[in-house]
Amino acid sequence: MEGFIDGHYFEKWDGMVIGLQVKEILVEEKETEYQTVSVFESKTFGNVLVIDEVIQCTERDEFPYHEMMAHLPLFSHPNPEKVLIIGGGDGGTIRELAKHSLVKEIHQCELDKFVIQVSKKYLPKLAVGYSSPKLVTHLEDGMTFIDRYVEEFDIIITDCSDYDSETCTKLYEEAYYKKIKKALKPDGVICSLADCMLTDAEFMKRFTQTIRKQFPVVRYAFGVYTPVYIGGQCGFLVASKDKNKVLEDPVRQLTDEDVKDMNLRYYNTATHKACFALPQYAKEALREYYN
Amino acid sequence: MEGFIDGHYFEKWDGMVIGLQVKEILVEEKETEYQTVSVFESKTFGNVLVIDEVIQCTERDEFPYHEMMAHLPLFSHPNPEKVLIIGGGDGGTIRELAKHSLVKEIHQCELDKFVIQVSKKYLPKLAVGYSSPKLVTHLEDGMTFIDRYVEEFDIIITDCSDYDSETCTKLYEEAYYKKIKKALKPDGVICSLADCMLTDAEFMKRFTQTIRKQFPVVRYAFGVYTPVYIGGQCGFLVASKDKNKVLEDPVRQLTDEDVKDMNLRYYNTATHKACFALPQYAKEALREYYN
Numbered sequence A, B: 001m002e003g004f005i006d007g008h009y010f011e012k013w014d015g016m017v018i019g020l021q022v023k024e025i026l027v028e029e030k031e032t033e034y035q036t037v038s039v040f041e042s043k044t045f046g047n048v049l050v051i052d053e054v055i056q057c058t059e060r061d062e063f064p065y066h067e068m069m070a071h072l073p074l075f076s077h078p079n080p081e082k083v084l085i086i087g088g089g090d091g092g093t094i095r096e097l098a099k100h101s102l103v104k105e106i107h108q109c110e111l112d113k114f115v116i117q118v119s120k121k122y123l124p125k126l127a128v129g130y131s132s133p134k135l136v137t138h139l140e141d142g143m144t145f146i147d148r149y150v151e152e153f154d155i156i157i158t159d160c161s162d163y164d165s166e167t168c169t170k171l172y173e174e175a176y177y178k179k180i181k182k183a184l185k186p187d188g189v190i191c192s193l194a195d196c197m198l199t200d201a202e203f204m205k206r207f208t209q210t211i212r213k214q215f216p217v218v219r220y221a222f223g224v225y226t227p228v229y230i231g232g233q234c235g236f237l238v239a240s241k242d243k244n245k246v247l248e249d250p251v252r253q254l255t256d257e258d259v260k261d262m263n264l265r266y267y268n269t270a271t272h273k274a275c276f277a278l279p280q281y282a283k284e285a286l287r288e289y290y291n
Helices: A063-074 A092-097 A113-122 A124-131 A142-146 A174-183 A201-214 A256-261 A269-274 A280-289 B063-074 B092-097 B113-122 B124-131 B142-146 B174-183 B201-214 B256-261 B269-274 B280-289
Strands: A003-005 A008-013 A016-031 A036-042 A047-051 A054-058 A082-087 A105-110 A135-139 A153-159 A184-193 A217-225 A233-240 B003-005 B008-013 B016-031 B036-042 B047-051 B054-058 B082-087 B105-110 B135-139 B153-159 B184-193 B217-225 B233-240
Touching: A003 A016, A008 A047, A008 A054, A008 B016, A016 A047, A016 A054, A016 A113, A016 B008, A036 A113, A047 A113, A063 A092, A063 A153, A063 A184, A063 A217, A063 A233, A063 A269, A082 A092, A082 A142, A092 A105, A092 A124, A092 A153, A105 A113, A105 A142, A113 A124, A124 A135, A142 A174, A153 A174, A174 A184, A174 A201, A201 A217, A201 A233, A201 A280, A217 A280, A269 B269, B003 B016, B008 B047, B008 B054, B016 B047, B016 B054, B016 B113, B036 B113, B047 B113, B063 B092, B063 B153, B063 B184, B063 B217, B063 B233, B063 B269, B082 B092, B082 B142, B092 B105, B092 B124, B092 B153, B105 B113, B105 B142, B113 B124, B124 B135, B142 B174, B153 B174, B174 B184, B174 B201, B201 B217, B201 B233, B201 B280, B217 B280
Parallel strands: A082 A105, A082 A153, A105 A135, A153 A184, B082 B105, B082 B153, B105 B135, B153 B184
Antiparallel strands: A003 A008, A008 A016, A016 A036, A016 B016, A036 A047, A047 A054, A184 A233, A217 A233, B003 B008, B008 B016, B016 B036, B036 B047, B047 B054, B184 B233, B217 B233
16 A cells, blocks of 8 residues: 555555545656655645655645754754755755845755756745755765865754665764764754654664764754654754753744744744653653753 | 555545554444444554544554643642543543542543443553543433533543534534533633644634633643644643633643653653644634633
8 A cells, every 4th residue: 555546645654554635646756866756736735745655745734844944953053154954855944944044055965856856846835945045056965965074064954755765874874973063063053854753763762872972962853743744743853062052942032023024834932942842752762862 | 545445444534544554353333323433453553443434542642642631631720639521432531530649530421332342342551541449430421411510520521533523513512611611610621622733723713712712711732643643633622711820831740750650651741831832823823712
């Protein structure tokens, strides 16, 4: 029960299936140099991007993911001028980063140019990020790109596919986080896609440990609601090179007026603080990696 | 795409489908006097109770729902001695209520005795609640039961099916909340199953307004992660007759030791506070019903 079947697109994970009703297939599964990519128009979630048989985003429910991925690290940093995104081909994270007046340069390192092409065509509300004059896109493997930099970036965001997709596995491993650490300024903050704690606790423990080995402070942002991800929750790991950093306390507070000006639909100051509150099972699972 | 198909149980809602792999059907869909009930053993979520084609709970992911439903109102009340649950046939909410030393009497009003029977047989980890000596079960319609009481209960919990199930529609309407208000003590607190804000905002606004008409304080507890509910999030509306009540601040704080003693896996003091933080779209939708 996977792929386009009986008018739906189905994704499965560990005994659970999620399906979206399909209105029209826009891009039949295409094998690029790196992965498979499809796009379809769903009945109620707008256009949907699928990579390696995993739903990456839908027009309807992408905003919790992209807003939190961008604004959690940015509002944890006093002066985030130079930002790097590894991945993020759909443009949604760039769109959010570009809203910050403090951000001067956004570098994106995306491996697969086909993802950018289809996003520009079929996900214009996300790919609007590509129109930012602050953006430089590098079509390259993140592992080699990042290796060239020493204390260059204030923020590094890893916006990639799941850890079990062939292309992205290495972006969840220690070698990558060593490079990330080297490329980050001393007061820098990182944010990486994590996973659903209830459905994949063992992986979440390993991944938190991997980042904790390189960074003195790591926190799991649990509270990000994304209906189309299996488990209904994805999380992010946010980490800092500054051992005194309190990631739960944003360095800049937003009024409702600010939130409106930035056109934010999910992120606000209360959500920033609250998303780090862990249910007891998550708190116990990650306790040993918290300083 | 609904029901038992091709080795899975499927539920659909507004263009989205959720499915669980089935190991064994334990109770084929049975039409009781009030609704249809099935139970199956899933491959990875344990046993699953289905009422009127909606998954009610699974053994694996029931704890966020039942813990938050019970402990949010109980930890918002200084002395919750006498508690009423309308519905809650699986026993999970009773199990949680029975953990509180302050609670002296738990009254349950469940319409359908078949739900209790199958829960005792197939959901023993939930139905353990029925062994509490504090419990009195009334097999009756909640609407007529509650009508007999005036300022009787400290807490009233409505643990029922969705608003679009025939049996439960009336438990989301104003007439019911008028009765609830009458039956509740002056400093009483209620908690009712609400819905997913992202997939059903219009209903959530109406329902919040319905409760707000009777209660001076109502808050949406947004942060309850339940993978098998479509939308990945369910919420609760918590309300008080005391206009000065701050529901976000629990009146009793729990240490990790307390949490362990109460065998809580989801609820803790941080989760209580955090679950009321609303993402901006929810905050804007409900703003007019907040005092």
